[in-house]
Amino acid sequence: TLLSFVLSAALLQHPPLHQTYRFDLSIGHKTADDMALARRSSNLLKPLSTASSSSFLNRRPFSTDDSTTITVETSVPFTGHNCEPPSRSIDTTPKELMTFFTDMALMRRMEIAADSLYKSKLIRGFCHLYDGQEAVSIGMEAAITKKDCIITAYRDHCIFLGRGGTLLESFSELMGRQAGCSRGKGGSMHFYKKDACFFGGHGIVGAQVPLGCGLAFAQKYRKEDHVTFTMYGDGAANQGQLFEALNMAALWDLPAILVCENNHYGMGTAEWRAAKSPAYYKRGDYVPGLKVDGMDAFAVKQACKFAKEHALKNGPIILEMDTYRYHGHSMSDPGSTYRTRDEISGVRQERDPIERIRKLILAHDIATEKELKDIEKLARKEVDEAIAKAKESPMPDDPELFTNVYRKGFGVESFGTDRKEVRATLP
Amino acid sequence: MWGIMKHKLGARGLSTPVFGDYMQRLRPIASAIRFRPYSSATKQMTVRDALNSALDEEMAADSDVFIMGEEVGEYQGAYKISKGLLDKYGPDRVVDTPITEAGFTGIGVGAAYHGLKPVIEFMTFNFAMQAIDHIINSAAKTNYMSAGKINVPIVFRGPNGPAAGVGAQHSQCYGAWYGSVPGLKVLVPYSSEDARGLLKAAIRDPDPVVFLENELLYGESFPVSAEALDSSFSLPIGKAKIEREGKDVTITAFSKMVGYALKAAEILEKDGINAEVINLRSIRPLDRATINASVRKTNRLVTVEEGFSQHGVGAEVCATVVEDSFGYLDAPVERIAGADVPTPYAANLERLAFPQIEDVVRAAKRACFRSVPMAANA
Numbered sequence: 001t002l003l004s005f006v007l008s009a010a011l012l013q014h015p016p017l018h019q020t021y022r023f024d025l026s027i028g029h030k031t032a033d034d035m036a037l038a039r040r041s042s043n044l045l046k047p048l049s050t051a052s053s054s055s056f057l058n059r060r061p062f063s064t065d066d067s068t069t070i071t072v073e074t075s076v077p078f079t080g081h082n083c084e085p086p087s088r089s090i091d092t093t094p095k096e097l098m099t100f101f102t103d104m105a106l107m108r109r110m111e112i113a114a115d116s117l118y119k120s121k122l123i124r125g126f127c128h129l130y131d132g133q134e135a136v137s138i139g140m141e142a143a144i145t146k147k148d149c150i151i152t153a154y155r156d157h158c159i160f161l162g163r164g165g166t167l168l169e170s171f172s173e174l175m176g177r178q179a180g181c182s183r184g185k186g187g188s189m190h191f192y193k194k195d196a197c198f199f200g201g202h203g204i205v206g207a208q209v210p211l212g213c214g215l216a217f218a219q220k221y222r223k224e225d226h227v228t229f230t231m232y233g234d235g236a237a238n239q240g241q242l243f244e245a246l247n248m249a250a251l252w253d254l255p256a257i258l259v260c261e262n263n264h265y266g267m268g269t270a271e272w273r274a275a276k277s278p279a280y281y282k283r284g285d286y287v288p289g290l291k292v293d294g295m296d297a298f299a300v301k302q303a304c305k306f307a308k309e310h311a312l313k314n315g316p317i318i319l320e321m322d323t324y325r326y327h328g329h330s331m332s333d334p335g336s337t338y339r340t341r342d343e344i345s346g347v348r349q350e351r352d353p354i355e356r357i358r359k360l361i362l363a364h365d366i367a368t369e370k371e372l373k374d375i376e377k378l379a380r381k382e383v384d385e386a387i388a389k390a391k392e393s394p395m396p397d398d399p400e401l402f403t404n405v406y407r408k409g410f411g412v413e414s415f416g417t418d419r420k421e422v423r424a425t426l427p
Numbered sequence: 428m429w430g431i432m433k434h435k436l437g438a439r440g441l442s443t444p445v446f447g448d449y450m451q452r453l454r455p456i457a458s459a460i461r462f463r464p465y466s467s468a469t470k471q472m473t474v475r476d477a478l479n480s481a482l483d484e485e486m487a488a489d490s491d492v493f494i495m496g497e498e499v500g501e502y503q504g505a506y507k508i509s510k511g512l513l514d515k516y517g518p519d520r521v522v523d524t525p526i527t528e529a530g531f532t533g534i535g536v537g538a539a540y541h542g543l544k545p546v547i548e549f550m551t552f553n554f555a556m557q558a559i560d561h562i563i564n565s566a567a568k569t570n571y572m573s574a575g576k577i578n579v580p581i582v583f584r585g586p587n588g589p590a591a592g593v594g595a596q597h598s599q600c601y602g603a604w605y606g607s608v609p610g611l612k613v614l615v616p617y618s619s620e621d622a623r624g625l626l627k628a629a630i631r632d633p634d635p636v637v638f639l640e641n642e643l644l645y646g647e648s649f650p651v652s653a654e655a656l657d658s659s660f661s662l663p664i665g666k667a668k669i670e671r672e673g674k675d676v677t678i679t680a681f682s683k684m685v686g687y688a689l690k691a692a693e694i695l696e697k698d699g700i701n702a703e704v705i706n707l708r709s710i711r712p713l714d715r716a717t718i719n720a721s722v723r724k725t726n727r728l729v730t731v732e733e734g735f736s737q738h739g740v741g742a743e744v745c746a747t748v749v750e751d752s753f754g755y756l757d758a759p760v761e762r763i764a765g766a767d768v769p770t771p772y773a774a775n776l777e778r779l780a781f782p783q784i785e786d787v788v789r790a791a792k793r794a795c796f797r798s799v800p801m802a803a804n805a
Binding site for chain 2: 274396
């Protein structure tokens with residue numbers, strides 16, 4: 001009867017859900033300098049293994065030596081557009097060199113492990129890997145603070161790590177677990193770390209550029225002394241919304257730095273087939289630009305330092321990072337139908353960012369080959385342990401389907417697929 | 428009885444006029460199947476191959492037809508729908524674009540103004556949001572605004588709705604959005620025969636057609652009749668197909684959900700509920716006649732879709748039945764739709780976010796007052 005139908009419908013109402021969970025802020029963020037050591041002592045690893053691994057690096061004094069100055073030269077000089085490029089001589093320290101090596105090795109390991117996880121179907125949907133491009137994230141972090149903002153597209157796992165995200169949060173998110181940085185609800189393309197001013201993690205090509213200019217707008221509005229690095233690829237470089245946002249950023253002197261990670265292929269389309277002018281650092285026209293060897297972490301660091309100073313005084317600037325991705329566009333793309341295997345192995349041979357740092361470390365006698373190999377082994381171990389721990393993290397509970405639709409839901413009703421079977425009240 | 432007729436039909440072919448009359452009497456709405464004397468010796472064809480062959484044939488038949496989109500040429504299509512077409516027709520007719528939807532959609536519409544027949548591919552319809560101004564303001568409304576002087580013979584096609592684990596920004600169904608716009612035609616194929624017939628009809632149609640495919644259906648195989656394999660084949664736009672005849676409850680669905688509805692119908696059959704499954708095939712124009720005739724027969728309606736329920740396709744189906752056949756309804760209309768949340772990534776949550784076969788079964792039972800009371804479940 002209709003009455004019993006109405007009554008049973010009333011019984012279907014679930015009690016209101018509460019937003020009871022919190023992000024686990026005990027996995028704190030560290031400054032770039034401490035990142036390598038901090039990761040070893042972060043609470044994602046069991047204390048015993050942590051003690052031995054942190055003492056490994058502490059045993060050699062060079063790794064914390066940040067007083068000895070070493071001057072390195074970038075691989076190629078910078079090319080400027082409407083600006084005077086910075087010097088190609090950069091000062092660094094043994095500590096920084098070791099940090100670059102360790103952090104890039106960790107990033108590289110994470111991406112390779114993600115490849116395997118995807119093939120074993122533990123990661124679903126889309127998975128865009130960053131191996132080859134690590135120097136861009138590392139060099140950038142070395143030049144900026146966690147109060148400067150970064151926003152990027154979907155190739156975001158290493159950017160997240162660079163901002164202080166942990167391997168556990170990363171792998172858990174990729175596998176859709178509660179320990180993930182987005183509690184398993186975002187996935188590979190939607191990593192965020194707000195407390196480190198990392199605003200994602202965006203799936204629609206080009207959308208992050210106006211968003212980044214918006215972050216810069218807010219920074220200027222609040223009179224902060226910080227800048228925003230808004231990252232995009234050569235594929236997104238032709239998007240109209242980029243030019244719209246850039247025009248406004250220039251008109252309003254926003255502290256926006258547009259970083260084009262030019263890996264020369266927009267999915268399967270080479271840059272020369274997509275852009276009339278692939279000189280992306282010049283595409284800002286009246287906005288100055290700098291072309292940078294994106295496989296050289298020091299060149300990236302110098303360029304980002306230069307760009308930050310520029311943006312705070314004069315408004316937007318474009319940095320074109322000449323970089324390369326070893327994987328295809330995503331795990332669904334073999335990456336070899338539109339480029340040759342010789343090209344890929346050639347870049348790996350000649351320009352690999354980790355190899356460059358390894359050579360510098362060995363040339364300056366900061367560590368031995370074996371020690372560097374041990375660091376790589378340690379990275380592998382950390383990654384494996386993080387994956388094992390991530391696999392233990394449970395999938396989100398069913399009620400999480402309805403959490404975070406709004407920040408403030410006013411008690412609005414939301415429905416499952418069968419609106420008479422599953423309802424929720426949004427807090 | 429109808430089922431038996433159909434079966435015999437399949438074996439013999441449809442040649443006699445008397446027989447044809449009989450069919451017309453039983454089915455007052457013109458059937459989507461054309462009555463031609465072909466045998467029904469069937470072959471299996473994937474939806475992907477169906478779309479590819481349809482594109483191929485229409486491009487061969489009309490030199491004004493061209494394809495434009497990301498990776499449609501050298502990459503052979505992001506989902507391989509346009510495989511082989513670049514080699515066959517050349518780069519002037521299979522055009523790879525930069526990742527700039529607003530730009531190339533506008534370019535496509537402009538080409539259509541000038542009389543060409545573009546087929547614009549969106550890698551998914553989520554990306555078409557960048558271009559929606561051109562689809563609606565530049566394409567849909569122009570024939571009207573120009574008092575019929577400028578028609579826009581363009582097709583916008585690509586995968587729509589959720590795939591598997593692609594997250595919130597890559598999983599939305601746009602059927603309701605495009606379906607609400609006069610001036611557009613919106614088609615939603617399910618089977619390979621649908622894909623072939625509707626795409627060919629869309630390309631030949633002089634108006635803008637939004638052709639919503641489904642990524643997970645591309646690899647599925649369906650039997651196709653010899654008639655459907657003919658290059659002159661096409662299906663009428665605006666006509667739904669009754670995939671399964673029934674008398675107890677009408678289930679409307681489109682795209683992948685048709686498969687779910689058919690499976691639900693098999694389960695319901697075991698419980699003595701004889702469900703009629705309507706494959707909408709067309710969201711705009713919506714085949715209100717077929718839907719209403721069915722509900723007048725069964726008196727109960729369940730609508731199924733993957734998109735959001737509020738202002739969804741099911742809402743329009745329900746409204747049309749309430750408006751035209753209210754007296755025939757013996758139960759409230761049931762809507763099964765995507766959950767009212769952005770699509771979560773985690774596999775268990777994603778499963779809760781989109782209709783499952785058991786949802787359709789449950790709703791049909793409720794419509795038949797056969798559901799288990801909640802007290803028993805608690």
